[in-house]
Amino acid sequence: MNRRAILTGLAMAGLLPGASPASIRAARAADAPARPFDDTTVREMARELATRPFAAPDERLPGPLSDLGYDQYRTIRFDARRALWRDGNLPFQMQPFHRGFLFKQKVELFEVANGRAAPIAYDPAAFTLAEVGGPQAGDLGFAGFRLTNPMNRADHFDEVAAFVGASYFRAVGKGHIYGLSARGLAIATAEPSGEEFPVFRAFWLQRPQSGGNSAVVHALLDSRSTTGAFRFTIRPGEETVFDVECRLYPRAEMSTVGIAPLTSMFLLSPLDRLGTDDYRTAVHDSDGLMLSTGRGEAIWRPLANPRELQVSVFADANPRAFGLMQRRRDFSDYNDLEARYERRPGAWVEPIGDWGEGAVHLVEIPTREEIHDNIAAFWRPKASLRPGQEYSYVYRLHWASAAAFAAGGRPAPAQFREARQGGKPQPPGTRLFVLEAAGGRLAALGEGVQPVAEVSASAGKIQNVVAQPNPETGGWRLSFELVPGNEKLVELWARLKNDEGPLSETWLFRWTP
Structure with a gap:
């Protein structure tokens, strides 16, 4: 999927005559009455919909809109003066996206106020359609929506979150620009059978409270394998937080489900730029997978752009948090005046409650261009999800510049802020790795105290391990050499410690020639 293009049965007597896609569309008709709605409504709809066969979303569009290119689609703008809640002096406004280009699936939108849900009617006059054939007959409906909020300035509503395309959504904190995305659910990602993409069929947006700073969005998810009910509580700020x-x-047994999935882009960095020819030092929306395990271990796994599909699995039980983060935060790290990668947020997932046994999966897909999302991360339960059951996952999703490990009353472990590699002439094929760690427990070391460097490899040979203070960063530099020999894949492991335990997070990297 092109990133720059993306933005790149029981009857529901209280709300709908039934929970089928057709009945949802009927409830959104312009003359449909408002119906009762509460926090159980979408759950009951999803439960009932799961008893029915899956019906593919409506993607039919009139000729001029059915074959739009990216540049044509960009000409469709919603009139911000007609945004939902604009005239109510409320902390949020909503603007829908028109259907077209990659976003052909029809998504139903409702407003919830005073315990009742009313359909949001489609009006072609609210969109600039002149360059794509003008207004078309019929209720074409919406592809999704964006939320705006005066997050950066009190006198201007900035876009803080957008839900558009399958079950994709993304958000920004203060000063950020859009980067990586999240999804409602991932199914069979990187599996030989091919990936299944669940979709959000309908959204219910609760009218925000005057003087508040949160927006609540309910969503109905649907796919061949499952249905789902989502409730998002969105709080913009220095970091924007989704509960x-x-x-x-x-509907069917699911052994390859991905919970709290994240999707990002990685092209190159100082650690992985072999075979590239680019004036920029780094090009990525995220530079590493960060883990806080149920055992209390802090892990940093820098991302790579491999030559072949790579899947890494980090087994755990009741993980504390995981996320795809963007640690490089200076313009000089990228030197890109257009993309401004230093302003892209990371996404940090904190499970609430116990998620049991499973694993965090990291998927790295080869790419030659930065327009493609080629990174995915998600939690996969060890046990399959079975039909006829309800499964609940609650988590807090932080869109933030940085994330910290839970320290349990002690200083957090130092973080690896940078890593580079380069060649050494002897022995042939030798690789030199240079890691920079700073902050946390390293910063609390007494003067003259030397940490112990631990480095290991799954194959090949490690030599010349050195840990030394770096006065330029205020941290410590850890360097070592890998002699891979004829190995085609080597898993590297490194950290700094003292007699009391780890001083840094655990650094992991999969080296391939």
């Missing part, structure tokens, strides 16, 4: 409540109702 996510996810309930799944499988």
Whole structure:
């Protein structure tokens, strides 16, 4: 999927005559009445919908809109003067996206106020359609929506979150620009069978409270394998936080589900730029996978752009947090005046409650261009999800510049802020790795105290391990050499410690020639 293009049965007597896609569309008709709505409504709809066969979303569009290119689609703008809640002096406004280009699936939108849900009617006059054939007959509906909020300036509503395309959504904190995305659910990502893409069929947006700073969005998810009910509580700020409540109702057994999935882009960095020819030092929306395990271990796994598909699995039980982060935060790290990668947020997932046994999966897909999302990370439960059951996952999703490990009353471990590699002439094929760690427990070391460097490799040979203070960063530099020989894949492991335990997070990297 092109990143720059993306933005790049029981009857529901209280709300709908039934929970089928057709009945949802009927409820959104311009003359449909408002119906009762509460926090159980979408759950009951999802539970009932799971008893029915899957019906593919409506993608039919009139000729001029059915084959739009990216540049044509960009000419469709919603009139901000007609944004939902604009005239109510409320902390949020909503602007829908028109259907077209990659976003052909029809998504139903409702407003919830005073315990009742009313359809949001489609009006072609609210969009600039002149360059794409003008207004078309019929209720074409919406592809999704964006939320705006005066996050950066009191006198201007900035876009803080957008839900558009399958189950994709993304957000920014103060001073950020869009980067990586999240999804409602991932199914069979990087599996030989091919990936299944669940979709959000409908959204219910609760009217925000005057003087508040949170927006609540309910969503109905649907796919061949499952349905789902989501509740998002969105709080913009220095970091924008989503409280996510996810309930799944499988139609079929799911052994390859991905919970709290994140999707990003990585092209090159000082650690992985072999075979590239680019004036920029780094090109990525995220530079590493960060883990806080249920055992209390802090892990940093720098991302790579491999020559072949790579899947890494980090087994755990009741993880504390995981996320795809963007640690390089200076313009000089990228030197890109257009993309401004230093302003892209990371996304940090904190499970609430116990998620049991499973694993964080990291998927790295080869790419030659920065327009493609080629990184995915998600939690996969060890046990399959079975039809006829309800599965609940609650988590807090931080869109932030940085994330910290839970320290348990002690200083957090030092973080590896940078890593580079380069060649050494002897022995042939030798690689030199240079890691920079700073902050946390390293900063609390007494003067003259030397940490112990631990480095290991799954194959090949490690030599010349050195840990030395770096007065330029105020931290410590850890360097070592890998002699891979004829090995085609080597898993590297490194950290700094003292007699009391780890001083740094654990640094992991998969080296390939």
